[in-house]
Amino acid sequence: MTAPEVTVSNPICVALDTPSPTDALDMARAVAGSVGAVKIGLTAFAAGGPDLVRQMTKANRVFLDLKFHDIPAQVAGAVTRIRDLGAELTTVHAAGGRAMLQAAAEAAGGEVTVLAVTVLTSLGDREVRDVGFAGDAASTVLRLVELSLSAGVGGIVCSPLEVAPIRERFGNRAAGGPYLVVPGIRPEGSDLGDQRRTLAPKGALDAGADLLVIGRPITAAADPAAAARAIAGSL
Numbered sequence: 001m002t003a004p005e006v007t008v009s010n011p012i013c014v015a016l017d018t019p020s021p022t023d024a025l026d027m028a029r030a031v032a033g034s035v036g037a038v039k040i041g042l043t044a045f046a047a048g049g050p051d052l053v054r055q056m057t058k059a060n061r062v063f064l065d066l067k068f069h070d071i072p073a074q075v076a077g078a079v080t081r082i083r084d085l086g087a088e089l090t091t092v093h094a095a096g097g098r099a100m101l102q103a104a105a106e107a108a109g110g111e112v113t114v115l116a117v118t119v120l121t122s123l124g125d126r127e128v129r130d131v132g133f134a135g136d137a138a139s140t141v142l143r144l145v146e147l148s149l150s151a152g153v154g155g156i157v158c159s160p161l162e163v164a165p166i167r168e169r170f171g172n173r174a175a176g177g178p179y180l181v182v183p184g185i186r187p188e189g190s191d192l193g194d195q196r197r198t199l200a201p202k203g204a205l206d207a208g209a210d211l212l213v214i215g216r217p218i219t220a221a222a223d224p225a226a227a228a229r230a231i232a233g234s235l
């Protein structure tokens with residue numbers, strides 16, 4: 001693995017999928033102290049670009065989630081450009097293939113941890129087959145984890161439903177198993193939205209997730225800080 005250890009005091013990473021950089025910074029301020037890290041995704045990055053990332057890193061641990069999926073040279077170029085922004089985690093799609101994953105891990109140079117996104121948590125078994133994978137979501141994820149780890153990435157993004165099978169096959173962190181970042185988190189009774197493969201925060205953590213990515217259950221709440229505190233308290 002090329003990655004540095006990524007440890008946070010609180011395993012919640014809030015997804016700041018806001019359409020304006022000011023909203024993203026305001027939301028980060030509102031939940032500071034109740035989360036361990038913030039995630040800047042495509043929506044916020046398209047609005048605020050590298051400046052937003054630089055500003056966000058002044059007061060937060062930052063996960064820059066741009067899910068690169070292109071030819072190896074392009075992905076290596078993009079990862080090289082974001083190395084100095086101060087984000088600690090970034091993403092590429094495992095389906096980009098071995099050479100792309102290796103190029104991303106090498107370009108990271110140990111300054112940012114490259115995570116491989118296996119199968120989006122918004123895809124169910126039918127959608128996974130629709131895009132051309134032979135198996136169901138669970139078996140596809142296990143295959144992509146194997147590929148990604150052998151290509152040298154620093155961690156994996158998977159749904160909470162795959163955490164236990166990944167731990168069983170590839171081991172716990174203490175035994176050298178992969179760093180697992182897990183979106184698709186839905187507290188009991190909260191709206192699924194476009195997510196399909198979901199679990200409650202405690203279930204994901206107990207199964208062996210390292211970092212829980214949680215967006216709308218926090219950011220769409222009437223009081224985001226209280227929602228984040230409630231989730232942290234449930235863990």
Ligand code: C5P
Nearest residue numbers: 015041119120121183184213214215216
């Ligand atoms: O609002 P919600 O909790 O559904 O947000 C989940 C976040 O995790 C989004 O920012 C999305 O981009 C991200 N994500 C995901 N599924 C993946 C990888 C990342 O939902 N496989």
